[in-house]
Every structure is written in C-alpha cells, then in structure tokens.
Amino acid sequence: MHDPMSVAFEIRYPWRAYNGTERAGSASEFIKTYRASFITIWHVDPEIRGSDDSCDWFGSRFTRENGWYPATIDAYNKLSPAAQEAVAFVWHTFRHRIGRPWYQHPRWHFWHWRLQIHPWQTLRRWLFTRCAECGKRFAWGESPFTNLWDSPRPKFLRGEVGLYHSACHHVTQVNRSPDQESQL
Numbered sequence: 001m002h003d004p005m006s007v008a009f010e011i012r013y014p015w016r017a018y019n020g021t022e023r024a025g026s027a028s029e030f031i032k033t034y035r036a037s038f039i040t041i042w043h044v045d046p047e048i049r050g051s052d053d054s055c056d057w058f059g060s061r062f063t064r065e066n067g068w069y070p071a072t073i074d075a076y077n078k079l080s081p082a083a084q085e086a087v088a089f090v091w092h093t094f095r096h097r098i099g100r101p102w103y104q105h106p107r108w109h110f111w112h113w114r115l116q117i118h119p120w121q122t123l124r125r126w127l128f129t130r131c132a133e134c135g136k137r138f139a140w141g142e143s144p145f146t147n148l149w150d151s152p153r154p155k156f157l158r159g160e161v162g163l164y165h166s167a168c169h170h171v172t173q174v175n176r177s178p179d180q181e182s183q184l
Contacts, residue, residue, distance in 0.1 A: 004045035004052045005114070008107035011039040040116040043106055055106035129159030133168035145169035 012035040048054040076087060106112070126140050138144055144163035154160045164172060 002052045004047050005042045006045070006057050006106075007040060008043040008113065009041040010037045011041070012036065013038045037118060039118065042114045042116060043109060043112050044114050045106075046112065055109060055112065057106050059100055059105075124154070124157075125160065127159075128154075128157065129163055131165050131168050132162055133164050133172055136165070138163070138165070147172075 015035070043055070043057070045052055045055050045057070076084065079087065122141055125138055125142075125144070129138055129144070130136065131138070131144075142165075144160075145166060146162050146164065146169075148162045151160065151162055
C-alpha cells in the first residue's frame, strides 16, 4: 500500500532562503537559488475499491476510457506475456505523446485537494503542540519525532498528538520494553 497523497502543486516564497553567511562554492550557489515552499497543494486519492491510485495519477491504466488502444484492447489481452511487456514498454515510453490531455490529469481534481500552508503549520505547532514525554513546547521550526503513521488530523486550534522532542524520543525508545515494541 502506498500513500494516497501526491503533490499537485507547490507555491514557493517569492524571496530566496539565503542569509549571506554561506561560503562560495557549488553547494552555496544552490542555497542562494533555493526558494522554500509556502503552500503545498496535495491531491488525495479517494482510494475507490481499495486502490491507492484510483485517479490514475501516472496514466498507466490499460483501458478504453483513458484512450489506450481503444480498437485493439481485446487483441492486447490475447497477446503472450512477453508481447504484452513489449507493448507496455512502448506505451510507457511514448504515453506523453499519445496519452490523455493535460487538463484530464488528476492534479486538476480540485475536489480532491488538501492544502498544506507551511507558515500556519509552523505557527500552530509552536503555539499549541506539546511534547508527549516532557510536556514542553517545540522551538520555532523544530522538526518533531513520532511513532505514529496515521495520526488523526488536528482540529483548527489544537495541537498534534504523539510528537516528541529529539531527546525525549530517544529516551522513550531506550525505555521501551520488548513487549511494547511488538505492539507497534
């Protein structure tokens, strides 16, 4: 199972993330031109019938609906597996020329969009979220640790649950017993 979320668009800050203290060289040239993401627009696949690619993000479905060999799809199904692999290779290589139009790509499914506003996320974490171990605040822009994969989305003016400082997470990992480890 894959994550059903794909980045549809990124809106970047209009200014560059450069503070003038980097030394000259190839790495600092990248830093001078890098612009951090201000808003990330995610496409969340609805996972119809248990598929995590029900919107066909990559355009790889072999069906009549997406325009793949509408007249010969039945002939394709009768081919040997080796011949089907050869046809699939050609399809994946040249699908940008014969595939769907740009406006039919799932990134334009605005009803599946979820916005991630990075300054709001940082502010909310700084104001409302507390460490699950020590109960203290997170520093501005600090990246927390967690043991959760699918945590519930926080409410509008609430903090996230199950987040730890780096040191607190290390303490919980060291103090965890083997039977607790098997429950995760």
